Amino acid sequence: MSWQHTIEQALQQQHARQGWRMRTVHAAADRLPYLLINGQNQLNFAGNDYLGLSRHEAVIQAWQHGLSRYGAGSGASGHVVGYTEVHEALEAHLAQWLGYERALLFNSGYAANQALVQALARKDSVLLMDKLCHASLQEAAAQSDALVRRYGHCRHDVLARHLAQHGARNTLVATEGVFSMDGDQPDLLELRRLCDEHGAWLLVDDAHGIGVCGPEGRGSAAAAGIQADILVVTFGKAVGVAGAAVLCRHSTAEYLLQFARHLIYSTAMPPAQALALHEALHQVAKADAARAQLQANIHDFRQRFVSGSLGLLPSHTPIQPLLCGDNDAVLAAAAALQAQGLWVGAIRPPTVPIGQGRLRITLSAMHQSEHISALLAALEHIA
Numbered sequence: 001m002s003w004q005h006t007i008e009q010a011l012q013q014q015h016a017r018q019g020w021r022m023r024t025v026h027a028a029a030d031r032l033p034y035l036l037i038n039g040q041n042q043l044n045f046a047g048n049d050y051l052g053l054s055r056h057e058a059v060i061q062a063w064q065h066g067l068s069r070y071g072a073g074s075g076a077s078g079h080v081v082g083y084t085e086v087h088e089a090l091e092a093h094l095a096q097w098l099g100y101e102r103a104l105l106f107n108s109g110y111a112a113n114q115a116l117v118q119a120l121a122r123k124d125s126v127l128l129m130d131k132l133c134h135a136s137l138q139e140a141a142a143q144s145d146a147l148v149r150r151y152g153h154c155r156h157d158v159l160a161r162h163l164a165q166h167g168a169r170n171t172l173v174a175t176e177g178v179f180s181m182d183g184d185q186p187d188l189l190e191l192r193r194l195c196d197e198h199g200a201w202l203l204v205d206d207a208h209g210i211g212v213c214g215p216e217g218r219g220s221a222a223a224a225g226i227q228a229d230i231l232v233v234t235f236g237k238a239v240g241v242a243g244a245a246v247l248c249r250h251s252t253a254e255y256l257l258q259f260a261r262h263l264i265y266s267t268a269m270p271p272a273q274a275l276a277l278h279e280a281l282h283q284v285a286k287a288d289a290a291r292a293q294l295q296a297n298i299h300d301f302r303q304r305f306v307s308g309s310l311g312l313l314p315s316h317t318p319i320q321p322l323l324c325g326d327n328d329a330v331l332a333a334a335a336a337l338q339a340q341g342l343w344v345g346a347i348r349p350p351t352v353p354i355g356q357g358r359l360r361i362t363l364s365a366m367h368q369s370e371h372i373s374a375l376l377a378a379l380e381h382i383a
């Protein structure tokens with residue numbers, strides 16, 4: 001078998017199982033919440049820019065200011081010459097704002113999760129994670145030397161049994177603050193209690209909670225009134241930019257600086273981006289009005305949704321998934337919405353379990369009542 005043959009065979013299989021993934025080209029839209037695709041405006045119900053910060057004037061200006069002052073790129077890994085005063089200030093701000101001793105910047109949430117699991121999942125450690133945790137956590141765990149157990153989604157009773165069995169070893173429990181494909185949230189208070197009872201550490205990946213939940217948008221853990229031992233926040237969603245940070249104790253940060261390969265062997269984020277992020281986080285903290293609008297939109301959508309053949313999952317977050325079943329049904333529903341200028345994510349296995357293909361509708365503070373009405377009318381038609 002040749003490489004060419006192997007690749008073509010894999011592509012054919014992907015086609016045959018209706019799993020083909022492709023990207024859509026977007027032009028610069030003139031305003032939120034629109035997308036510009038093939039010259040047509042589409043209402044964006046698929047993105048994660050929940051507060052509309054990607055277009056915030058102050059954030060854009062901060063990035064521009066950073067570019068003129070520090071140039072386009074950082075020039076090296078943070079361990080070499082890529083770590084600037086703006087990176088340091090941003091880390092200090094994050095740590096202070098979220099109530100941790102330290103924050104470490106990463107180029108993406110994907111990298112942060114992989115680095116964490118690689119560094120912490122040692123031969124003598126135990127990793128217990130929710131079955132629906134993000135691919136970045138699952139994959140790093142699968143490749144690690146640790147004992148890994150995935151518990152059923154939010155089955156904290158099952159987790160408790162694993163903890164009772166393995167609790168004596170270095171154990172890390174990993175969850176998301178808001179599950180990215182279901183929009184639901186774990187009982188963080190219960191998770192914190194279980195971890196404390198068994199001396200385990202709790203890792204919360206709050207990619208979809210930061211900016212959206214809790215006082216000042218400090219996320220799911222702040223909303224639940226608990227502190228995770230390790231918190232991952234990402235900046236490509238509600239924060240509107242890109243990048244991520246790990247919040248942790250001082251010694252954990254030093255440990256990661258020694259052993260996290262994604263920090264050591266990767267170019268640090270551009271300083272201008274760090275400056276833009278610093279501004280974006282100030283805007284996040286001040287965005288109570290946008291968060292209230294977002295909650296009102298979520299409430300409005302759920303109130304007015306008329307259930308037909310589509311199953312709306314019980315979510316109180318901006319992620320509102322509609323189960324459609326098989327791949328054909330998901331793709332047909334997404335295409336019907338697109339024909340009406342409504343852009344919604346079509347999520348299929350393996351991103352979600354087989355048979356649980358769904359439209360992943362995301363709401364933002366930028367949606368207006370008539371946008372939601374248009375979506376609801378189209379959904380009723382499909383159902």
Ligand SMILES: *Cc1c(COP(=O)(O)O)cnc(C)c1O
Pocket residue numbers: 107108109110111113134136176180205207208234235236242243244
């Ligand atoms: C999006 C996402 C990530 C990855 O973050 P990026 O910064 O986009 O790489 C990690 N975890 C969860 C739960 C996510 O939804």
